[in-house]
Amino acid sequence: MRILVISECEKGVLVPTTLNTITAAQQIGGEVDVLVAGHDCSGLAESMSGVSGVARVLCCEHADLENHITENLAGLIESLSKDYTHVMAAATTFGKALIPYVAALCDAQAISDISDVIDADTFVRPIYAGNALATVKSSDSIKMITVRATSFESASTEGGNAAVENVEATGANQNVHFIEQMLSLSERPELTSAKVVVSGGRGMKDGKNFEMLETLADKLGGAVGASRAAVDAGFVPNDYQVGQTGKVVAPDLYVAVGISGAIQHLAGMKDSKIIVAINTDEDAPIFQVSDYGWNEDLFIAIPELNDEIEPEM
């Protein structure tokens, strides 16, 4: 077995879900190589060589790869894939776009969002917004996989000693042109890897009221998330959305504020260790999955909670 893990980086910094993907690859077994592709990424390739259990780091540096356009990476990965039994990436928007694209070039049926490894051909994946778990077995000679990062521990960034090898880029697609990215920058921890997530829903009534949740998140060293209704209402940007079609999170503590608990929202947070729900409707479905429910108006509850918790030291 030889496995290639596609790392994801943003502005030269590793996206942490890559480390969870490496753990999933190690559970399959065999040799695990990591591809670092981008512009100015040799520093990152160097640091990836220290990740525990990585055999080789392949580094592909080229200006064409700067914006991680699917089409520009796909040819490179297709050519590398001939040496591998598995190609894997995290189930982020980056990996979810890339892996099926490369799979089609290799005539393989991709397997999305695996949450468990049974053996080299057999995996578990959530379907129907996580309301069922399917065990699936692939008969393809190469397995193209995206990984649900919250289901796997993060690989240690220390203890490894992999060789770094340079590989050639394969050329850019002339039919796709990058214009710009509009990123929502935040000092807070990244949503999918935060230990605490405080999310607001339609009950927040206004974007301005999210400041209360930011205060709470900062006191707990956490990130802020949202339901689809809160994003659609324009309270917060799209990248806050937790759920079936947003991000999947599994923090130690998830606080759902003014969120009813629709199945599509639960799909993105029900694997959290502890769930707290604050809602005025005592019949809200969110209470059925909460460890601690508080049937209270959020405009009373959140300020009280903020007063009660001392800031993080």
Next chain:
Amino acid sequence: MKILVPVKRVIDANIRVRVKDDHSGVETANIKMAINPFCEIAVEEALRLKEAGNAEEIIVASVGPAKCVETIRNGLAMGADRGIHVLCDASPEPLALAKILKQIVERESAGLVLLGKQSIDDDNNQTGQMLAALLGWPLGSYISSIAVNDGGFEIIREIDSGLEKLQLTAPAVMTADLRLNEPRYASLPNIMQAKRKPIEELTPDDLGVDITPRVQTLEVHEPPVRKAGVMVSGASELVDKLKNEAKVI
């Protein structure tokens, strides 16, 4: 320009699915079915492009059992012009489906394929990407806006860290995210009219595509259930429990 919109028939998004006792799949007998919500958004966007004078014809296509005709009629009632039904026992895997769609794109000389980003039953999130790869067309995945211009399309994609703007040369494949638009309801006259719109029937064989699955589902299980916990009545009680009982803060 002709636009092809592939639409999938799925269990309605509001239904809570149940795993069958024999673990072979989920219960589908007597359960309300609907057009996949993301496909509905794709149909709506195609209609808007046509209404703005950017497209001449909208074809909706569905691959699967006889009942998929209802899903096609759904798209026709919203305003699409005609349908294609590729008849087979079940919705094929994304790769086989993309091969079928490629054949249809070539037969119809479509200039844009608008898919949903994900089917809400299998949660694959693959077909559009695969079709773009097979056609060699640029891919706009997870889009929340399309503007037509001289060279093709300027699109905005929803990505994990925010938004991304790309220019795609036509022809192209795109997959619709939730915020692309708010789909219209079909009016009664349009529903009546849709019954007379043509639907062509084909089979995977007609298109020369082998749909034998590559991935076998061995079993399907319920996920572990979470139990409702306790109710608290104030901030100090909650903070105390989080600190001393759950030990998460």
